Amino acid sequence: MSIKPNQIHHTMLQTIKQYDADMKPKLPFRVIRFSLLHVFSSDLLYQPFRPTVCSKYNLKMFSIGQPLGEGRFGTVYLAKYKLNNYVCAIKVLHKRKIERYNMTIQLKREVELMSHFNHHNVVKLFAFFDDETRYFLVMEFCKGGELYKLLQKQIRFSEPEAAKYVKQTTDALIHIHQRKCIHRDLKPENILLDMNGDVKLSDFGWSVRSDCKRKTCCGTPDYLSPELIENKTYDKAVDLWSLGVLTFELLTGYTPFGSIDFVNKQQVNPMLISFPVYVSYIAKDFIRKLIVKEPSMRMSLENCLKHAFLVKNVK
Structure with a gap:
């Protein structure tokens, strides 16, 4: 059976892959129905699928377990899909709060991306659906937190x-950049780990399509690039700056500009970053090639993968 693009209406085709050996789903493909999204015409969503899979989801199809975390707009719960006991995480968001803080467009953007x-x-x-008072995002469960x-x-x-x-x-950023997405809020809190300790980039609430340069300031102050702070137009290079800040924090336990207030961050000179003595030369070089004030001069993600800091340390 094949599906034509004009048959796709408020749906997404999403491949569900095994997240670990003992939680392998019985059905490798799912058709997922959305209640917020407009029709997608992108070839990225045009994939083969099993026609036997249900296209409508509701909360009764899941067993809800313990809360995994709580945020401003709702709570994330451990859950199990009753049909095949597939373990997942469900983010439950309250419509009233979403609407009160004008976050509907941001939520729609996150799901679309x-x-x-x-x-x-x-x-x-894996799925996105709603009821009268809540939105539900069914997502991959990341056991490592x-x-x-x-x-x-x-x-x-x-x-x-x-x-x-x-x-x-870096691999994750390459993937989302290839799909014309800028994350804009890269930080350790938005990186989850699976049961094997592998990275799972998450929280795309501040992410945007990167078809053109933008001027909206968002993200976490310690990780903001100069062009964001100065309210200039920017592109995916903001994620390169944040990757440099992330690398510094993972190696030291703190951010390079954390003690500088937001206003004075506009005067930051990346060349004056102070490194602890235990940080190696190649690590410093990697960071300095990313934390560069001029966006066009930042090291590309592809060159990051070729840098000695990653080549030497990742087998």
């Missing part, structure tokens, strides 16, 4: 450990 991703190092979105919490526990990572996380984050 995530529907285009299919990469081992990016959290997968936030990278930030692991960093807090260990204080800082060794260079091989940090390089592994940076390399996998």
Whole structure:
């Protein structure tokens, strides 16, 4: 059976892959129905699928377990899909709060962008549905939790450990950039880990399509690039700056400009970054080639993968 593009109406075709050996789903493909999205015409969503799969989801199809985390607009729960016992995470968002803070467009953007991703190092979105009072995002369960919490526990990572996380984050960024997406809020809190300790880039609430340059300031102050702080137009190079800040924090336990207030960050000179003595030359070089004030001069993600810091430390 084949499906034609004009048959796709408020649907997304999403490949569900095994997240670990003992939680392999019985059905490798799913047709997922959306209640917010407009019709997709992108070839990225035009994939073969099994016609026997249900295209309408509701909360009764899931067994809800313990809460995994709580945010401003709702809670994430551990859950199990009753049809095949597939373990997942369900983000439950309250419509009233979403509407009160004018976050409907941001939620729609997050779901739309995530529907285009299919990469081992990016959290997968399996389904999106709603009821009268709530929105539900059914997502990949990341058993290892936030990278930030692991960093807090260990204080800082060794260079091989940090390089592994940076390399996998780089792979994830390459994937989303190829799909014309800018993350805009890269930080340890938005990097999850699976049961094997592999990176799962998450939280695309601040992400945007990158077809053209933008001027909206968002993200986390410690990770903001100069062009964002100065309210200039920007592109995907903002993620390169954040990758450099992330690398510094993973190696040291703190951010390079964390002690500088937001206004004075406009005067930041990346060349004056102070490194602890235990940070190697190749790690410093990697970071300095990303934390560059001129966006066009930042090292590309492809060149990051070729840099000695990752090549030497990631086997």
